[in-house]
Amino acid sequence: MERRSLALKVGTPVAVLIAWEVISRTGIISPVLLPPPSKVFAVFVEMPGQIAVNAATSLYRVAVGYSIAAVSGVTLGVLMGAYKDVETALDLLVEIIRPIPPIAWIPMAIVWFGIGDASAFFIIFIGAFFPILLSTRAGVKHVDRIYIEAALNLGADDKALIRHVLLPAALPEILTGLRTGLGVGWMCVVAAEMIAAKSGLGYMIIEAQRVLATDQVIAGMLTIGVLGLLMDRGFRALEKRLLAWM
């Protein structure tokens, strides 16, 4: 069973690669429109430095924009979940801003922050912030009353209640929000770099597309996919450790 599932898991992508190579090599689809995977992988050998530098740039931008979103999203989420007044005061605002796609903010980001890191930070922040905020708020609201009452009964004040009860009890949902936010942030950096930056993986693929270097475009896309997967896997491992008590 173990071997069978492994074969299925790896077999499908390998089959897709082979079919893709054949379709491209035989010219069923022009290699310019669809470069064969062998050519795409060659890009990683030919220009590893360029890919690494652009990947590092994108990762750095996500790290900054996402950190700001994580801190502010969790903080506001806890306050909205814990205090009815804060929720009432912010709810409508959140509901109006939340449906605006992060990409729709790019024009204003360029006006406010220009082309470069700051615009990317902002777009990533917008994208990551809402999933984090909403999951945190929901998590805090779902905390079983019995734990809150037990903590109050044992002498907890508001600060202790948040630190010792609301945050840890809501942690499963907070982590889900943080993981979703990371994924959205990673998508946003690519979009932001296509329009509002002159470096990074998003910039790299849009530039390659201008000179029809489709092999580089796909190599860039694969890099984005693999890095996204690694981040998600890393985050899940972290979740497992933090939620050992569950």
Place this chain on the structure above:
Amino acid sequence: MEPVLEVKNLVKSYDDLLVLDHVSFDVHEGEFLAVVGPSGCGKTTLLRIIAGLEDYDEGEVLLRGEPIEGPGPDRAMVFQEYAVFPWKTVLENVMFAPLMRGLDPEEAERIARKYLKVVPGLEGFEDEYPKKLSGGMRQRVAIARALAAEPEILLMDEPFAAVDAQTRNRMQEELLKIWKETEKTILLVTHNVEEAVFLADRVMVLSNRPAKVVDVVDIDLPRPRDRTDPEFVRIRARILETLGAL
């Protein structure tokens, strides 16, 4: 001597439903008072009001002569459900109240370890999370956690309702040992008449909604009590009869 707890003419209603109808009683230093009554009669509400977790319409609740204000560790409670914090280890749960008192972690741990010794069966489980423990063990943790608050009076809301009969009997004996050792004043609510007669110095019988005090029975039997002793059986029958006539 001044009673530890005085409840005077306590009245509580939910909307139009009168739950507590002028309930008055005292609990004296070191006394073990059990409150029995039909399920849903308002016993738990009474305990929650004393704990400061619910407000009341009329009357007075005095702890050592002072009116209670909100929840507090001087009236630490063992809840009906398993209210131990699942995200904290056994030791961390028991350290909670000492930490909330503002003690530094070393001192809090020292107090916690002291009460982990007072409650039988917890030694060796200090670093486990509650999910690894049986229901009975979790309730032992809840008792140790409440004791570590070093309350003036220990409130217990059907603490053994969710454990099997055998464990329940054993835990009742353990509770008596703890009571003797710590000389705590205990107010226990139960619907189990046998439990009340086995444990308490006095048993207060409440009527069905609205709850009124209909009888207070002194239990002068020596401990450990024999549940098959004729006098035990007679007292139990008397209380059951009072309840049955309601």
